[in-house]
Amino acid sequence: MESIAVIGAGIMGRGIAYVAAKAGFDTNLVDTNAASLYQAETAIRELIQKGIARGKIMEHEQKQLQHRFTFTTSVEEAVTSVDLVIEAVPEKRELKKQVFEQLERYAPKACLFASNTSTISPTEMGSYGNRPEKTIAMHFFNPVHQMKLVEIVRGLETSDDTVARIKAIAEKLGKETVIMNEFPGFVTSRMSALIGNEAFCMLQEGLGTPEEIDKAIKLGLNFPMGPFELGDLVGLDTRLNNLRYLHEKLGEKYRPAPLLEQYVQAGRLGRKTGKGVYNYTVTT
Numbered sequence: 001m002e003s004i005a006v007i008g009a010g011i012m013g014r015g016i017a018y019v020a021a022k023a024g025f026d027t028n029l030v031d032t033n034a035a036s037l038y039q040a041e042t043a044i045r046e047l048i049q050k051g052i053a054r055g056k057i058m059e060h061e062q063k064q065l066q067h068r069f070t071f072t073t074s075v076e077e078a079v080t081s082v083d084l085v086i087e088a089v090p091e092k093r094e095l096k097k098q099v100f101e102q103l104e105r106y107a108p109k110a111c112l113f114a115s116n117t118s119t120i121s122p123t124e125m126g127s128y129g130n131r132p133e134k135t136i137a138m139h140f141f142n143p144v145h146q147m148k149l150v151e152i153v154r155g156l157e158t159s160d161d162t163v164a165r166i167k168a169i170a171e172k173l174g175k176e177t178v179i180m181n182e183f184p185g186f187v188t189s190r191m192s193a194l195i196g197n198e199a200f201c202m203l204q205e206g207l208g209t210p211e212e213i214d215k216a217i218k219l220g221l222n223f224p225m226g227p228f229e230l231g232d233l234v235g236l237d238t239r240l241n242n243l244r245y246l247h248e249k250l251g252e253k254y255r256p257a258p259l260l261e262q263y264v265q266a267g268r269l270g271r272k273t274g275k276g277v278y279n280y281t282v283t284t
């Protein structure tokens, strides 16, 4: 296994591409939006500089590392000769379906297909192409270079060989793994969506300010981040898409809070747009 293509250069795709190249894989990062691709390239360059400043990357490795990246807006160019594709486009089933159909057309027959989906069934994604035994969910966490876990979720038809190879790759990327059977939202997204949604319900009910609710959860329940801080980091649109999927699949308990819907309608998506529950300075 030598080369990886990452589809979608947003918050997650750029982080996955960075850890893949750092682990020695030739890495093709693709985004159909040129502006997003450019931002990803800048963000990756900054991560490399920070890595050098912290002594995690030696200066003489920098050139070699940068040479491992190809940035492109063409899915075809990115996947024609890779061993693994990791899809990280927004959490919309129709979009993922289109992307998987494209991957099936252009990727080599032996190539494994992994999705960084937070909620969607890898069995369903396996049905979008002709290689369900080679299709799996490989769920990274944000920020990818700092978070230790990859939640691996096998679909009904995913082969043991695919599971073993994906686990080995995740470990080569420096990650711990858990291997789950599929169920909507897996373990982490299901729990995180509920907590995040409940916090929006509390805000809507006037229980307290976002700062007070976050502080209560951090200091009272010993969470490292408050639910609003985490929601802004994840992206409130991503959080809403996850909840919509869980609501459709698992029922009323997951109905998105109207206030969350309103924030997304207003374009308050979190750190990536400079404003979510809190205000930020956008650097890239």
Ligand SMILES: NC(=O)c1ccc[n+]([C@@H]2O[C@H](COP(=O)([O-])OP(=O)(O)OC[C@H]3O[C@@H](n4cnc5c(N)ncnc54)[C@H](O)[C@@H]3O)[C@@H](O)[C@H]2O)c1
Pocket (backbone or CB within 6 Å): 007, 008, 009, 010, 011, 012, 013, 030, 031, 032, 033, 036, 037, 075, 087, 088, 089, 090, 091, 092, 095, 099, 116, 117, 118, 119, 139, 140, 141, 142, 233, 234, 235, 238
């Ligand atoms: N944000 C998180 O914290 C987080 C954590 C774990 C998993 N995820 C999952 O990762 C996936 C991506 O989420 P994100 O937060 O990085 O989203 P994002 O909106 O930050 O980025 C998605 C990128 O995909 C690009 N894109 C859209 N259509 C495309 C196409 N057809 N081909 C190539 N690129 C395309 C967009 O231009 C955008 O740059 C989702 O499935 C999400 O549920 C997100």
